[in-house]
Amino acid sequence: MYIIKKKVQKQPIDQGMVVSLAKLMVGFLIIDLGLQFYEYLIGWYGLETEHLDTLATMMASEKAWSFWIVQMFLGAVIPITIVFWKKTSQNINALLAAAVLIVIGIIGVRFNIVLPPLVVPVFHELPWGNYAPTIKEWMVSVGVVAMGLLIYSFGELLLPIEETSDEVSHNGK
Structure with a gap:
């Protein structure tokens, strides 16, 4: 990701x-x-x-x-x-x-x-x-993967992986 x-x-x-x-x-x-x-x-x-x-x-x-x-x-x-x-x-x-x-x-x-x-x-x-596996089972599997990616995306918004230059300058003062 x-x-x-x-x-x-x-x-x-x-x-x-x-x-x-x-x-x-x-x-x-x-x-x-x-x-x-x-x-x-x-x-x-x-x-x-x-x-x-x-x-x-x-x-x-x-x-x-x-x-x-x-x-x-x-x-x-x-x-x-x-x-x-x-x-x-x-x-x-x-x-x-x-x-x-x-x-x-x-x-x-x-x-x-x-x-x-x-x-x-x-x-x-x-x-x-x-x-x-039926098509429904395959779609459930795709949905589980999509849910994992969605949770990762929300987690990254709430807990950023990298600091931005603004955060670095505020913390450096």
Whole structure:
């Protein structure tokens, strides 16, 4: 939001801050990937049929694209590469793209948390389900993102991120 706002207002962007935040963002992403790995490891370690079927649905079925492409590739591999590759690590536009891709990856994570357990029946006597989000569910998701952006915008109006030159001159006297 900071980068987009500064670009729209044609104001200078604090590159050092953006680079530092991008590295911090990827650091948290790597921690999250480790936690996800342990979550999947617990499912495998338990050898419970429901957990194994859920993991198989997420990673090796026709719905595996959301795990491998959206969550892992777009949401993790590309952003980590962008932030740590010398050619793109100082490029504001590339770091903005990395941040957007991580958000897309987070959406993929949520999709993978919800969808596979809904498809795999708890009792094996029941038929396997087939679930796909409806347009209403997609619109609710878009509304939640829009609400987050609106809250950020109001928060920035009430609690400005940067001081203006007038504030600096009043505080400096």
